[in-house]
Amino acid sequence: MSEPPWWKTSVVYQIYPRSFCDTNGDGVGDLAGIRRHLDHLEWLGVDAIWLSPFYRSPMADFGYDISDYCDVDPLFGTLADFDALVEDAHDRGIRIIVDWVPNHTSDQHPWFVESRSGRDNPRRDWYLWRDPAPGGGPPNNWVAAFTGGPAWTYDDATGQYYLHSFLPAQPDLNWANPEVVEAMHDVLRFWLDRGVDGFRVDVVHLIGKAPDLPDDPEEYLPIPHSGLNHRPETHELLRGLRRLLDSYPGDRMMVGEVYLLDTTMVATYYGSGDELHLAFNFPPLYTPWDAERWRSQIEIVSRELDPIGAWPTWVLSNHDNKRHRTRYGGSEARARAAAVLLLGLRGTPFLYAGEELGLEDAVVPDDRVVDPGGRDGCRAPIPWEPAPPHGWAGADPWLPWPPEPGTRNVVSEREDPASILHLYRRLLAARRRSPSLREGDLSLIDAPPGVLAWRRAHQSGDERVLIVNFSAERVTMPPSGLSGLVEVASDGSGEGALFTGEVGPDQALLIDPGATAS
Ligand code: NOJ
Numbered sequence: 256m257s258e259p260p261w262w263k264t265s266v267v268y269q270i271y272p273r274s275f276c277d278t279n280g281d282g283v284g285d286l287a288g289i290r291r292h293l294d295h296l297e298w299l300g301v302d303a304i305w306l307s308p309f310y311r312s313p314m315a316d317f318g319y320d321i322s323d324y325c326d327v328d329p330l331f332g333t334l335a336d337f338d339a340l341v342e343d344a345h346d347r348g349i350r351i352i353v354d355w356v357p358n359h360t361s362d363q364h365p366w367f368v369e370s371r372s373g374r375d376n377p378r379r380d381w382y383l384w385r386d387p388a389p390g391g392g393p394p395n396n397w398v399a400a401f402t403g404g405p406a407w408t409y410d411d412a413t414g415q416y417y418l419h420s421f422l423p424a425q426p427d428l429n430w431a432n433p434e435v436v437e438a439m440h441d442v443l444r445f446w447l448d449r450g451v452d453g454f455r456v457d458v459v460h461l462i463g464k465a466p467d468l469p470d471d472p473e474e475y476l477p478i479p480h481s482g483l484n485h486r487p488e489t490h491e492l493l494r495g496l497r498r499l500l501d502s503y504p505g506d507r508m509m510v511g512e513v514y515l516l517d518t519t520m521v522a523t524y525y526g527s528g529d530e531l532h533l534a535f536n537f538p539p540l541y542t543p544w545d546a547e548r549w550r551s552q553i554e555i556v557s558r559e560l561d562p563i564g565a566w567p568t569w570v571l572s573n574h575d576n577k578r579h580r581t582r583y584g585g586s587e588a589r590a591r592a593a594a595v596l597l598l599g600l601r602g603t604p605f606l607y608a609g610e611e612l613g614l615e616d617a618v619v620p621d622d623r624v625v626d627p628g629g630r631d632g633c634r635a636p637i638p639w640e641p642a643p644p645h646g647w648a649g650a651d652p653w654l655p656w657p658p659e660p661g662t663r664n665v666v667s668e669r670e671d672p673a674s675i676l677h678l679y680r681r682l683l684a685a686r687r688r689s690p691s692l693r694e695g696d697l698s699l700i701d702a703p704p705g706v707l708a709w710r711r712a713h714q715s716g717d718e719r720v721l722i723v724n725f726s727a728e729r730v731t732m733p734p735s736g737l738s739g740l741v742e743v744a745s746d747g748s749g750e751g752a753l754f755t756g757e758v759g760p761d762q763a764l765l766i767d768p769g770a771t772a773s
Contacts, residue, residue: 261350262453262508262532263566264693266598266683267605271574272309272331273317273653274636275608282650284636286332292639293347295665297677299611300683303350305455305510309337313363314679315424317400317626317634318354318458320361324442341450350452352510357439358461359425363640366438367426372412382426382433384410385432385468396470399423418468420461422627430462440499445502453508456496459531460513460524462639463488490523493530508532510568510603516541518559523714525565533603540570540751544583546707546725550699553600553709557697563747567602572610578633581616588761591675591745592723595763598682599721601697601711606679609637609657612668613675623684625653638664672745681743681750685765686770691717692765700737703730706758707773716769723763732756739768 276288278518286309296304308318309331316600318328318743343350369378385394385407393416402419407416410425418427428435445452463486477766493511500507510533513521518539523592524534539552571579571593580590591611598606624631629656638660639646647661657663668676684691690714695713702708705726711719721739724730734756741749743765749755 259694260504260506260508260532261302262510262603265350265603266300266686267303267305267352267510267603268296268299268301269305269307269573269605269607271307271608271634274305274427274634276637276639276646277648277650277652280648281330282652283330283645285330286327286340287310287335290336290343293340293343293349293664298669299680300687301349301606302353303452304344305352305605306354308354308356313361313424315361315422315627319356319420320359320363321356322361322363323656323716324355324360324439338449346448347691351450351506352453352455353446353451354457355443355446355454356457357428357430357436357649359419359421359427360460362424362426366428368564371410371413371417374415374651380432381429381438383429383464383468384413384415386415395467395468396405397612398471427461427464427469429464431464431466433487435496436492440495441660443496443499447486447503447507451507452505453510453532454500456509456511456531458514459493460486460489460512462489464493464566470734483510490526490530493524494526497526497529510535518555522559522565525560528564530674533566535568535570535605537570540573540576540579544589544725546702546705546723548723549596549723550707553697553699553707554577556602567600568605569597569600570605570607571597572607572633573605574607574634575630576633578607578610578614578616579633580610581612585615586612586761587675588746589687591678592725592761592763594675594679594682595721595743595765596707596723598679598686599692599709599719599763599765601695601721607633609635611676611679612637614657614663617655619655623655640664640666678743678745678747682765685743686718689713689717689719689767690715691719695719701733701735703733706730706732710730713754718768720766721764722758722766724758724761727760730758732758737766737768739766740770741765742767742770 273284277284278287310321311323311326311328312318312321344351366381369376369383393405397406399406409416419425452654486708511531512533513524521534521536524531542548542552560567583589617635619631635654635657636652641661691711691713695711698710700708706724708722744750745763
């Protein structure tokens, strides 16, 4: 049996560097803060870390507007800090995935500064410049994310518009220009040579554009830049990126943010094993806490990905969406059951820092709102210690604390074996022990209404059964001969005992059917 690549069996932990831990007293997290807490991540048992952008940036979109792809913003530290972080993480067996933002730069990037300096500038064509439409106005009807206004900004100096799928401060690169492709490949080489294990590729479905930039159909307009969806040009570019990664030793990986809310379309970005290694699939993230809706998402993922040999990913929270505990109504019991769901499905799970503490979104008063996309709540700082400043360096953090930092922090939860943090740790340990959980097949099994149950099975004979009760009722599983020991219970009850057939409200269980009571 050949070993699967690391990115199939890993649990990836997303860090939003601004919010993780501040060590230098400016109220913003930094690379040294991440390095300081690697011990904790090793204790928790994650296999890889994905770092949201830490590159030089004017921070119009908090780092997703990059002015130098090959340097660390002084706010976060230095390249030496980055190298030290990679080395320490690797020493602990933790891999490093960095964010890479290929669709757009900052308007302060020297490439764009040159590009906008004149129509004859050699870098003019590195971005998408167009004349006004006949009669004036933007060249087409595309809409920008965040502003909801035109995806075009007029530049007085040169009398043309430039395209920006997001803020005006984030001009889109022109990937039809081979010089852009080469320059961006060089960026990847820079980080690959520094030892990174992979890239999380921002809005990668947007990089290829139809050369004539046609109008979006009217029905697409409410979803910004959806008319750019699904361009054949993108697939060719992805194959080029894949060849580059594959030319390096050590299974370097890219996971693409394919922000298309349709799993059938997402599946095409795996190509035939020659495009993305992994693609985020967001429909489950937007699925409410409902057994039937989740069953359908699991079926869709199997139907679309299994036949093409594509490996799924699962995400419940990230830096762009309300945390799932908040979305599911705030109950910790549900957040715990959701952890069993996320870590029991077939595919690579992505955790978002703080979900293992059961954090909810912060309440952000109007005068502290900073994000143009309204995403501040889920980006609240991580509390490490019970007493203020909660393990941060002292200055007020850039965003308010999430609720209950005095108890919902790493130190307090580590001391309490009944905490949600310990539940995550037990689940991660269970995955490491079980080949069926890491890489086995998944088949849904009979369960009462409001309950989802499935079996994971590995060719070695290893098996696990997972049961998630989405309902507020205690339920009894059908008498199917299902037996075994409860390996992990979302509320901690009955672990190590025989499964009774009963599942409590908002409870989830991981059962080892092969185990017998000693
Ligand atoms: C997706 C990122 O996750 C989000 O945070 C960012 O604002 C946009 N892409 C634009 O880069």
